[in-house]
Amino acid sequence: MTKVITYGTYDLLHEGHIRLLKRAKALGDYLIVGITADGFDLARGKINVSQSLMERIDAVKSTGLADQIIVEEYEGQKIDDVQKYGIDVFTVGSDWVGKFDYLEDYCKVIYLDRTEGISSSMIRSDYRKMRIGIIGEGTLANKFFHECQFVNGVIPSGIFTENSESLDKELREISVNSIIDLLKHSDAVYVVSMPRKHFYHCWLALTNNKHVLCESPICLRVKDYDLLQHIANEKGLVLMDGIKTAYSLAFSRMMLLIKGGIIGNIVAIDTTCTSLLDKITPFTWDSLSWWGPTAILPFSLIMGTDYKDVQMVKGMSDDNPIFALFTYGSFIYNSGVATFKVGQGVKSEGEMIISGTKGYVYVPAPWWKTDYFEIRYENPANNRRYFYQLDGEGIRHEIRCFSDLIEGKLISITVSPAQSRMIISIFEKSNYAYRLDNNT
Numbered sequence: 193m194t195k196v197i198t199y200g201t202y203d204l205l206h207e208g209h210i211r212l213l214k215r216a217k218a219l220g221d222y223l224i225v226g227i228t229a230d231g232f233d234l235a236r237g238k239i240n241v242s243q244s245l246m247e248r249i250d251a252v253k254s255t256g257l258a259d260q261i262i263v264e265e266y267e268g269q270k271i272d273d274v275q276k277y278g279i280d281v282f283t284v285g286s287d288w289v290g291k292f293d294y295l296e297d298y299c300k301v302i303y304l305d306r307t308e309g310i311s312s313s314m315i316r317s318d319y320r321k322m323r324i325g326i327i328g329e330g331t332l333a334n335k336f337f338h339e340c341q342f343v344n345g346v347i348p349s350g351i352f353t354e355n356s357e358s359l360d361k362e363l364r365e366i367s368v369n370s371i372i373d374l375l376k377h378s379d380a381v382y383v384v385s386m387p388r389k390h391f392y393h394c395w396l397a398l399t400n401n402k403h404v405l406c407e408s409p410i411c412l413r414v415k416d417y418d419l420l421q422h423i424a425n426e427k428g429l430v431l432m433d434g435i436k437t438a439y440s441l442a443f444s445r446m447m448l449l450i451k452g453g454i455i456g457n458i459v460a461i462d463t464t465c466t467s468l469l470d471k472i473t474p475f476t477w478d479s480l481s482w483w484g485p486t487a488i489l490p491f492s493l494i495m496g497t498d499y500k501d502v503q504m505v506k507g508m509s510d511d512n513p514i515f516a517l518f519t520y521g522s523f524i525y526n527s528g529v530a531t532f533k534v535g536q537g538v539k540s541e542g543e544m545i546i547s548g549t550k551g552y553v554y555v556p557a558p559w560w561k562t563d564y565f566e567i568r569y570e571n572p573a574n575n576r577r578y579f580y581q582l583d584g585e586g587i588r589h590e591i592r593c594f595s596d597l598i599e600g601k602l603i604s605i606t607v608s609p610a611q612s613r614m615i616i617s618i619f620e621k622s623n624y625a626y627r628l629d630n631n632t
């Protein structure tokens with residue numbers, strides 16, 4: 193009996209997949225199909241898969257072409273499988289020519305012509321067409337624009353900016369002079385303007401029936417946030433707090449491990465986020481607005497949002513009385529304390545340490561875009577290390593979550609309204625909006 197094996201994601205099963213399976217089947221008497229696990233696809237950068245593993249397995253099973261279905265979960269599993277199942281022939285589409293020649297040491301390798309003109313990505317892009325307008329400027333606007341290309345069906349529709357010099361050429365080419373024009377040609381917007389303008393830009397988009405992804409803080413006063421949330425709820429729109437760290441795989445898995453008690457009860461969290469500046473311009477975010485939401489995100493996720501008190505100390509710029517170069521803050525909880533240090537124009541070690549009653553989590557700099565963390569115990573022999581591929585600092589995952597929310601899908605990771613209000617409360621606590629308005 194000639195045993196054949198092939199592998200794939202098989203998302204949104206289509207004619208190209210079926211043709212491949214039929215020809216694979218014809219290569220022998222018994223066909224095993226390896227379907228990729230969700231985590232394996234994420235780890236290898238496939239972030240657009242629409243269907244769950246079970247849905248994809250059922251779809252392949254329904255073709256009646258597979259004699260056996262297995263799950264592909266890790267890099268290198270193919271060698272294990274070829275030996276474990278006594279495989280005679282490995283086959284895959286010609287888009288992978290050369291990639292699996294190493295299997296020739298174990299079995300015959302055949303690349304079958306790929307079916308042209310159809311793919312899961314094309315089907316997804318036809319199904320999910322989201323025109324997203326950008327309001328704002330700077331490096332984050334540039335990164336966001338470039339990251340959209342990794343999310344099927346998400347197309348930047350234009351940008352309204354007050355600082356076009358900060359934009360890459362491709363963004364300047366799609367720049368528009370009016371926000372209303374931008375909104376007319378968009379289904380959703382990404383707000384990355386100066387923090388003091390977030391409320392107005394979010395309000396304008398929501399009242400024009402557009403979904404909103406806004407760089408945190410969404411606004412500077414809690415009552416303003418509640419108004420925006422009310423409008424979004426009334427209109428059935430998405431108002432999403434854009435903290436890209438929340439959507440990165442390593443961070444989200446770390447939060448799950450901690451919530452599962454891997455280091456016991458959490459009594460302290462220390463986060464540091466800093467970056468140096470060439471100069472302070474009217475478009476430079478200060479330490480609290482640029483880093484504050486990211487730095488306190490883990491607090492709200494792990495220790496919660498019902499803290500007893502928060503104390504902050506700021507180091508202001510000599511040249512600019514309302515620009516906080518450095519902010520140091522502590523949230524006091526019943527169960528412990530969470531401390532953050534953030535700097536814009538000040539450099540420190542950007543690490544995160546989460547202290548528990550059984551051990552602690554150590555995340556090296558830059559923790560906010562990490563692909564690696566350690567769980568450390570009293571006995572170093574018990575320490576564990578985790579690595580999760582992170583592409584694009586988490587921005588493409590954030591965009592994917594935004595488009596999923598708009599499609600009405602339930603997603604496990606998101607920044608809740610309670611967390612958004614906690615983030616905004618630190619701006620309210622420091623009279624941020626008042627000082628901006630009064631330049632004091």
Ligand code: C2G
Binds near residue numbers: 287307
């Ligand atoms: N395929 C094809 N024609 C298409 C699309 C896909 O022949 N128009 C083939 C692919 O070459 C692959 C199989 O169908 O052999 C499944 O394709 P995907 O679901 O896109 O998964 P992919 O990641 O390409 O599978 O480790 C091997 C990879 O997992 C191969």
